[in-house]
Amino acid sequence: MHAKYEGLIARAKETPAATTVVVHPCDETSLRGAIDAAEAGIIVPILVGPSRKIRAVAQEHTLDVGRFEIVDVPHSEAAATRAVQLIHEAKGELLMKGSLHTDELMRAVTASATGLRTARRVSHVFVMDVPTYAQTLFITDAAINIFPDLDAKRDIIQNAIDLFTQVGLGEPRVAILSAVETVTSKIPSTIEAAALCKMAERGQITGAVLDGPLAFDNAIDPEAARIKGIHSPVAGRAQILVVPDLEAGNMLAKNLTFLSKADAAGIVLGARVPIILTSRADSVRTRLASCAVAVLLADARRRAAALPAE
Structure with a gap:
């Protein structure tokens, strides 16, 4: 646990x-x-x-x-x-x-x-420790940006990717969530998901593998992805979940917290320094984890700044 x-x-x-x-x-x-x-x-x-x-x-x-x-x-x-x-x-x-x-x-x-x-949009990441899920799970943005547009979502995703890689978790698999896994004009978040994936192909988002739109089940459950016939490195194995808006992200994080007994450490990115954002309901372990993630990020930045210029 x-x-x-x-x-x-x-x-x-x-x-x-x-x-x-x-x-x-x-x-x-x-x-x-x-x-x-x-x-x-x-x-x-x-x-x-x-x-x-x-x-x-x-x-x-x-x-x-x-x-x-x-x-x-x-x-x-x-x-x-x-x-x-x-x-x-x-x-x-x-x-x-x-x-x-x-x-x-x-x-x-x-x-x-x-x-x-900074030049980057400020955004929030929940770093989730879900006992029933093998991966460390990032959910973004569930606390700062209420209805982010496409450009804001690009920054939200890049912030989360940079955090994931700089704290030493490797190259992340990013799922851009919607209600369905097919692109439809009736659900604007599916169109934005497809656009964000194309932006990643064109180098506008770097450092990760993206897929979307994906529904929550086929983002985190390999069997659900198999049944739907979705074949990608991300489907069923996502590590970063990008939600359509703050309401969806907040509800998702709290569902995992209260129904799956997950812990949710919080950090704000995109400012000049990381910001540890804790809740009164956080456990001691969660507060320490929030600090730990921020400290690892600060250390990565410290070491990068010490590298000689090429």
Whole structure:
């Protein structure tokens, strides 16, 4: 059970701990998550928020924050703004969401003048450890982009591919999901799936094998793919599931979490640094896995930056 996460966490422990700016860790769950990851040797947290509140939460729940740097700001909005500034000042390699709302953090991250935008669209990936599925399963995007267009989906896919490869999982098999596996004008997501596959053929998406449209069953079940007569390297063996929109992705991830007892680590990509996006309902293992994935990505970027220019 959950051996995939244990492997990611073990590998993260072998890399240098990443300095992580933790934004407004003002409840037990978020503060404990940062401390647990620090004690596991995965991150070195900088806690950004009202210092009196952080220390009060720590005292109430017997958590030791004495060894961590605390950057005092008056409230959650200021914490998000200051955290982004710290990244600009090269004080941290990762951001980690605390007890503020996701949209509050993302407003600071995506601010046009002061944020952490890159040329790539910002997107979210659930890294799923599903006990009944042999592969580590990525689902994207289920938290940031509500109704992404074709260009946004290209970036969403490329973000997920880059994460998969850079954390050392190899070349991924990407399934672009719809309700059916045939292209039909009545279901626009099937047309977009076909276009995205053609974009991959033309080098507009790189580093993976794509197939779509695929229905969920023939994306992850070899027998379902065989019955439908679908022959591809991806069908029945997908590792990245690209959903049509946020609603579909959110429902799929939560179905796996609550019906299949899967864990769902969360990370936001496409910004200048990876962003660890956790939920109050996450287990300790899931929070550690979210940190581990981000740390492995940061380490890959660190090593790539150290390579001599050709």
